[in-house]
Amino acid sequence: MQKEEFLHIVMPLKDKLYRLAKRILISHDEAEDAVQEVFLKLWNGKELIKKYNKPEAYAMTMTKNYCLDRLKSKQASNLTIVHQNYKSNNSRTEDQVEAKDGVGMVFEIMKQLPEQQRIILQLRDVEEYEYSEIAAVMEMNETAIRVNLSRARKMVREELIKKYNYGLTKN
Amino acid sequence: MDLQKIEQALDAYFEGTTSLAEEKMLQEYFKSGKVAPHLEVYQDMFAFFATAKSEKTSVTPKISETNKQPFYKYMRKWVAVAALLVVALGVTFFINNNSNKISTAEQIEAELAFEKTKEALNFISYQFNSSAQNLAVIQEFEKSTNKIFK
Incomplete structure (x- = not known):
């Protein structure tokens, strides 16, 4: 080549x-x-x-x-x-x-995720890969990918809600 | 956009069952700026994905150097072989030379010893001969005694 x-x-x-x-x-x-x-x-x-x-x-x-x-x-x-x-x-x-306020917060939350979930979330929500493609990259089956993706998204949501509520009660 | 549809899609999204098209729709909705108050929490999340998507590296990876790398690896093998050869040859020459030197030195020493012994033996035989000549006088006595006692 x-x-x-x-x-x-x-x-x-x-x-x-x-x-x-x-x-x-x-x-x-x-x-x-x-x-x-x-x-x-x-x-x-x-x-x-x-x-x-x-x-x-x-x-x-x-x-x-x-x-x-x-x-x-x-x-x-x-x-x-x-x-x-x-x-x-x-x-x-x-x-x-990363300095942008809310977005920066998500960056921080992302860092707390386990590597595997972080990678899967990156591939799906940022790079917009199909499940089959992610499965190929991760060398895992599609079901496992979906489970991990769901966990990662929920984790981000939980953390966001926590921070959001914290901000509300503080003010 | 239909709020109910968005909420449904969002639920599916967190279960990991949305298609790429549905996720695109969610992206668009949260980007639009007209987000229902109870969904505002998720705005940051989708804003993050959009931001993360735009991240780019300014560095252009170089691969020109790599062309040489296999060559170096290839050479390294031969350098090792050459070094081994040099060491092996060196050792054999050293041993050979040394053993030769020992034998010549021994030879010279042996020759010297031989010469010395020869000299010593010659000296002894010379001395012996000269002493034997002096003994000739004794024969004269024998002659005269033979004359008297016949």
Whole structure:
């Protein structure tokens, strides 16, 4: 496969991969590193990508697995403290998107969800994937996807209602 | 938009049974700004999805470097093989050279010892011969005694 052809397939996925990586890793810079790393992996295994009829699902699965591995190794190697410092730095400078009041609150709630539910919610409500596509990316069956999605949405709703009521009683 | 329809869709949404089209409808409804007061809680949620959708990375992933990576990996294998070869050759040469040196040194020493022994033996035989010459006088005595006692 030539470089042009490869870029033609993979480049449009760049932002999707980034959003997924950021949803999992939370940090903006780490998400970008992850995307870079996944691109390298895809390029090295570019012969494999042809075998998959949907390169997008393949790339998304790879990103998901890579980010989850990163999280695991970070927890294992005690780097979480560094990461927290990093995060607070990050929110001040980088992500002004998150600064918006109510929306920022949902960003915070999202961070509390278990990774799997977070990913599924991201894929469905942000990327608007079909259940079958999500099942392919998550390597799970559709029923499990629906159950997890419902749980994630309800969790977000609960937290929102909690915060909403808190705001009302406080005023 | 029909409020009842929205509420139904919202219920289905939280059960995870909505289709993409229904979810799109919900998105539109909450974006419209005309949200029923009791549904306002959910506005942030859908606003979040819209915001999250627009997130983009400014970084363009590079893949040009990757072209080299397999080459490096490939080379690394051969570098290892070459290093092993150099070490193996070095060791064999060292052993060979050393064993040769030992044998030549031994040979020289042995030759030297041989020469020394030869010299010593020659010296002894020379001394022996010269002493034997002096003994010739004794034969004269024997001659004269033989003359007397016949």
